[in-house]
Amino acid sequence: MISYRSIQELVQAAVSANTDIGTVVLHQQAAEQGRSTDELYRQMQENLQVMRESVEAGLRNRRRSPSGLSGGDAHKLLEAVQQDRTIGGSLLGKALARAMAVAEVNASMGRIVAAPTAGSCGILPAALLTVMDERNIPEERAILGLFTAGGVGLVISKQATISGAQGGCQAECGSAAAMAAAAIVEMVGGTPQQAAHACAIALKNVLGLVCDPVAGLVEVPCIKRNAAGVANALVAADLALAGVESAIPADEVIEAMRSVGSLMSSALKETAEGGLAATATARRLARQLLNC
Amino acid sequence: MTDIFDIIGPVMIGPSSSHTAGAVRLGMIARRLLGEPPASAVIRLHGSFARTYKGHGTDKAIIAGLLGFAPDDLRIRNSLQIAQEEGLKYEFHPADLGDLHPNTALIELAGVSGKTLSLLGSSVGGGRVQIHSINGFPADCTAEYHTLIVYHRDTPGVIAAVTGILARRSVNIAQMKVHRSHRGGRSVIILETDEEITEDLCEEVRGVANVTGVTFLHAV
Numbered sequence: 347m348i349s350y351r352s353i354q355e356l357v358q359a360a361v362s363a364n365t366d367i368g369t370v371v372l373h374q375q376a377a378e379q380g381r382s383t384d385e386l387y388r389q390m391q392e393n394l395q396v397m398r399e400s401v402e403a404g405l406r407n408r409r410r411s412p413s414g415l416s417g418g419d420a421h422k423l424l425e426a427v428q429q430d431r432t433i434g435g436s437l438l439g440k441a442l443a444r445a446m447a448v449a450e451v452n453a454s455m456g457r458i459v460a461a462p463t464a465g466s467c468g469i470l471p472a473a474l475l476t477v478m479d480e481r482n483i484p485e486e487r488a489i490l491g492l493f494t495a496g497g498v499g500l501v502i503s504k505q506a507t508i509s510g511a512q513g514g515c516q517a518e519c520g521s522a523a524a525m526a527a528a529a530i531v532e533m534v535g536g537t538p539q540q541a542a543h544a545c546a547i548a549l550k551n552v553l554g555l556v557c558d559p560v561a562g563l564v565e566v567p568c569i570k571r572n573a574a575g576v577a578n579a580l581v582a583a584d585l586a587l588a589g590v591e592s593a594i595p596a597d598e599v600i601e602a603m604r605s606v607g608s609l610m611s612s613a614l615k616e617t618a619e620g621g622l623a624a625t626a627t628a629r630r631l632a633r634q635l636l637n638c
Numbered sequence: 639m640t641d642i643f644d645i646i647g648p649v650m651i652g653p654s655s656s657h658t659a660g661a662v663r664l665g666m667i668a669r670r671l672l673g674e675p676p677a678s679a680v681i682r683l684h685g686s687f688a689r690t691y692k693g694h695g696t697d698k699a700i701i702a703g704l705l706g707f708a709p710d711d712l713r714i715r716n717s718l719q720i721a722q723e724e725g726l727k728y729e730f731h732p733a734d735l736g737d738l739h740p741n742t743a744l745i746e747l748a749g750v751s752g753k754t755l756s757l758l759g760s761s762v763g764g765g766r767v768q769i770h771s772i773n774g775f776p777a778d779c780t781a782e783y784h785t786l787i788v789y790h791r792d793t794p795g796v797i798a799a800v801t802g803i804l805a806r807r808s809v810n811i812a813q814m815k816v817h818r819s820h821r822g823g824r825s826v827i828i829l830e831t832d833e834e835i836t837e838d839l840c841e842e843v844r845g846v847a848n849v850t851g852v853t854f855l856h857a858v
Contacts, residue, residue, distance in 0.1 A: 349640075350640050371642065375640075375641075375642050378640065379641065386642075389643065390646065392649075393643075393646055393647055393649065396649050413693075451652065452652030452653050453652060453653050454652070455651050455652050455653060455658075455695060455698075455714065455715045456651065456652060456712075457649065457650070457651055457652075457710055457712065458649075458650065458651075458652055459646065459647055459648075459649050459650075460647060460648055460649075460650055460655040460659065460764060460765055461645070461646050461647075462645045462646075462655075462764055463654075463655040463656070463763065463764055464650060464652050464653055464654050464655040464658065464659065465653070465654060465655070467652070470646075492646050493642065495645075495646060496642035496643075496645045496646045497642070499642075499645035499646070500640055500642060500645055503644075503645065503763075503764070504640075507763065508645070508763055508764055509656055509762065509763030509764070510656070511656060511685075511686050511739075511740045511741055511763070512740075512763065525645075559690070559693070561693050562689065562690030562691075562692070562693030562694060563653070563693040563694070564652065564653035564654050564693075564694065565653075612740070615686075615740070616656075616686050616690070616740075617685075617686050617689050617690065617740070618689060618690050618693070619689070635693070
């Protein structure tokens with residue numbers, strides 16, 4: 347029985363059943379919820395469809411958000427990719443555009459899938475849909491990838507936190523990147539151990555990242571951190587797939603993230619009192635927005 | 639609770655799962671507990687809720703929940719205007735509610751027929767909520783399960799009688815908590831169940847000796 351108390355437990359369950367983490371999580375969830383694997387699979391398929399719609403809505407959009415702080419940037423990035431102007435190439439460029447697209451839809455009170463949270467909702471759809479499209483991976487692998495990501499996210503939420511108010515941005519965009527990294531590894535045929543290393547590497551990369559939304563809005567810097575988050579997931583997945591291992595095991599990285607989160611001042615945890623939110627420009631923007 | 643769709647989900651209206659989706663759920667729970675459409679609402683916001691509610695649309699979200707909208711309803715964007723059209727009066731006040739989770743709200747409602755309700759709850763991340771008290775009494779639950787709350791005088795046999803009623807009706811208890819003010823004082827049982835709790839079942843529980851009040855809440 348899986349308790350979601352450690353990544354190691356997920357890896358061992360997958361290895362001993364000679365399968366991947368996504369499949370283990372799908373079967374465990376079906377057993378726990380008293381529902382069929384087909385039913386859970388279809389629900390996840392619907393979530394993937396909402397993700398796809400949010401990507402498309404965001405890429406089409408050129409308008410600014412109601413606050414005027416964001417909007418239209420995903421479209422700019424898409425144009426740069428289409429005109430072959432991105433330095434990182436097509437796959438990275440599309441991933442960045444998609445992550446920002448979903449985050450922009452979220453900022454304008456549109457419909458998204460929290461994954462694990464709304465503030466970090468662009469990372470997982472961008473990672474999975476881009477790898478799926480660019481590598482011609484069947485949708486089934488992406489849906490199982492969402493179960494991989496969900497299993498990793500459950501462990502993080504039990505052993506640390508996925509809330510910016512409790513753990514800062516490392517707990518939101520960091521967790522999303524760790525979940526996405528593990529999912530990418532399994533989608534392209536990596537081992538459960540590689541998925542665990544990818545999770546650890548992605549989370550390590552952003553330990554200490556603060557949650558400092560300008561004027562309290564989930565826009566600046568959140569939307570661009572979704573772009574950075576999907577890049578982080580791709581970096582971690584590529585490292586792990588190449589055989590690079592995290593010196594610190596995933597479970598200890600998660601524990602470190604929890605500890606860093608609790609050491610962090612509340613000014614840096616979604617209260618809009620510290621970090622970027624405390625800069626002169628941010629304070630001016632906040633005054634303007636609250637007066638309008 | 640280890641539901642994967644709390645992590646890959648919920649499907650919701652942005653911008654914040656804790657400040658928007660969770661806030662909609664707090665509003666929905668308050669409306670269900672009131673048992674009728676609210677006519678007026680006084681909402682006190684604590685911590686991060688107090689400081690950032692306008693930016694995250696927490697006010698629109700709680701009002702949307704009070705209007706009965708789900709967290710993925712696109713009308714959340716316009717809920718303040720819809721509340722005006724439907725005659726729901728509301729006030730928001732920043733407040734220090736004590737040593738509680740940073741995203742906490744105290745929602746006080748008066749319904750169209752004059753019923754009142756107060757709900758103290760927190761949005762704990764990912765759209766999930768934690769209820770602390772209802773009408774000032776402890777009511778520690780998440781509304782992820784069907785929930786039966788039984789207030790009673792602390793006397794032997796009440797818990798057995800209540801759980802006996804559930805057993806006879808094949809309602810399985812997932813979690814159960816008991817709090818009391820002091821020995822022989824005011825006491826509360828919070829039962830989270832897998833099966834639905836019917837009005838009929840509540841009526842039977844109300845008939846148990848020393849039970850002083852019964853509240854039930856469908857999972858939201």
